Amino acid sequence: MNISIRQLFGRKPKSSSIAKQRLKLVITQDRLDVDDRMMMRLQHELTEVLAKYFEFSMNSVQVSLKHEGNSCTLVADFPYKKAHDLSVNR
Amino acid sequence: MGRVIVVTSGKGGVGKTTSTANLGTALALLGKTVVIVDADVGLRNLDIVMGLESRIVYTSMDVIDKHCELSKALVRDRRVDGLTLLAASQKNNKDDIQPAQMKAICDKLRSTHDFVLVDSPAGIERGFSNASAGADEAIVVTTPDVSAIRDADRIIGLIQHARIEPINLVINRFSPELVGNGSMMDQADVMDILNIDLLGIVPEDTGVITSTNRGIPLVYEETSAAAHAYMRIARRLTGQQIPIPDLEQKGLFTSILNWFTRKS
Ligand SMILES: Nc1ncnc2c1ncn2[C@@H]1O[C@H](COP(=O)(O)OP(=O)(O)OP(=O)(O)O)[C@@H](O)[C@H]1O
Ligand SMILES: [Mg+2]
Numbered sequence: 339m340n341i342s343i344r345q346l347f348g349r350k351p352k353s354s355s356i357a358k359q360r361l362k363l364v365i366t367q368d369r370l371d372v373d374d375r376m377m378m379r380l381q382h383e384l385t386e387v388l389a390k391y392f393e394f395s396m397n398s399v400q401v402s403l404k405h406e407g408n409s410c411t412l413v414a415d416f417p418y419k420k421a422h423d424l425s426v427n428r
Numbered sequence: 429m430g431r432v433i434v435v436t437s438g439k440g441g442v443g444k445t446t447s448t449a450n451l452g453t454a455l456a457l458l459g460k461t462v463v464i465v466d467a468d469v470g471l472r473n474l475d476i477v478m479g480l481e482s483r484i485v486y487t488s489m490d491v492i493d494k495h496c497e498l499s500k501a502l503v504r505d506r507r508v509d510g511l512t513l514l515a516a517s518q519k520n521n522k523d524d525i526q527p528a529q530m531k532a533i534c535d536k537l538r539s540t541h542d543f544v545l546v547d548s549p550a551g552i553e554r555g556f557s558n559a560s561a562g563a564d565e566a567i568v569v570t571t572p573d574v575s576a577i578r579d580a581d582r583i584i585g586l587i588q589h590a591r592i593e594p595i596n597l598v599i600n601r602f603s604p605e606l607v608g609n610g611s612m613m614d615q616a617d618v619m620d621i622l623n624i625d626l627l628g629i630v631p632e633d634t635g636v637i638t639s640t641n642r643g644i645p646l647v648y649e650e651t652s653a654a655a656h657a658y659m660r661i662a663r664r665l666t667g668q669q670i671p672i673p674d675l676e677q678k679g680l681f682t683s684i685l686n687w688f689t690r691k692s
Binding site for chain 1: 573574577578581582585607610611612613614617620621
């Protein structure tokens with residue numbers, strides 16, 4: 339409410355809200371970008387788990403982070419050929 | 429068994445030493461036995477901020493090198509019962525001490541004190557690993573500006589990694605006026621970004637500078653805003669439930685706006 343009335347009066351956005359927005363973005367990146375080794379490990383372990391259920395070539399798994407605005411998404415790409423027949427193993 | 433609390437920050441100069449001195453004194457004024465430990469080897473300051481610089485004979489380095497007993501290296505603050513200081517060596521540098529040696533000192537101190545407060549150097553390097561080696565808890569000090577908060581987040585990550593908890597935040601040099609006119613982030617903004625528990629807010633206060641000049645921690649004369657803030661934080665540390673007051677000062681314009689737009 340405050341803000342919209344201020345905007346009616348043609349006020350510039352508060353510098354504190356700009357600071358907060360910029361910080362949120364940069365900290366999300368700081369938190370996630372630090373650890374390349376963790377990403378490699380994740381990719382490796384993910385591949386191991388997925389291999390139990392699906393048939394695919396081991397090197398095709400791609401794990402990456404996508405930043406969009408203020409949020410960050412973990413994306414895992416694994417083009418699989420077909421699912422294992424799990425009933426056989428039972 | 430006492431609690432070992434490391435007082436740390438990412439960015440330098442945000443008020444770790446000021447906070448350690450005042451919280452240590454405040455806890456002693458509340459009747460606790462306290463030792464404040466300067467872990468800023470090579471750049472020691474806690475002694476001069478406390479006004480004890482002329483009485484330092486031995487440092488933690490002497491204890492590690494077995495030049496003296498730990499108890500002999502503790503300087504008693506004569507102004508209040510139960511407060512002592514363990515100074516850092518000014519001649520050595522951070523690499524001369526191992527984290528395990530700091531941990532051994534903290535473990536000994538905790539058996540004879542209610543609180544062991546460790547004043548850490550800024551940053552994420554060796555100084556931090558030494559200062560935090562013996563800690564069970566951490567207080568992260570930050571000022572409400574972008575670089576200090578960004579660096580605070582980095583140090584919080586390291587503290588979490590070292591499995592030290594709880595981690596509590598102190599926001600220092602808070603200016604109610606600047607928050608009121610929208611030029612400084614308020615406590616909700618900072619908490620939203622850093623996502624750890626808030627232990628207290630210390631306002632910007634010229635009394636901090638004059639008390640440092642004199643070597644008399646602010647909390648001895650409980651008159652200024654910052655002294656009150658530090659006393660409240662110390663009480664919270666002892667487990668008392670003290671609400672964190674809303675320091676924000678509404679400007680005239682905001683007050684009028686709030687009056688018009690207030691919710692019934
Ligand atoms: N609440 C406050 N109001 C006004 N000045 C303050 C406040 N807190 C700290 N200061 C001033 O800021 C300066 C830095 O404080 P201090 O030495 O406690 O920071 P520090 O984090 O220990 O620094 P370093 O990283 O170098 O060890 C000092 O000059 C101190 O007087
Ligand atoms: Mg300091």
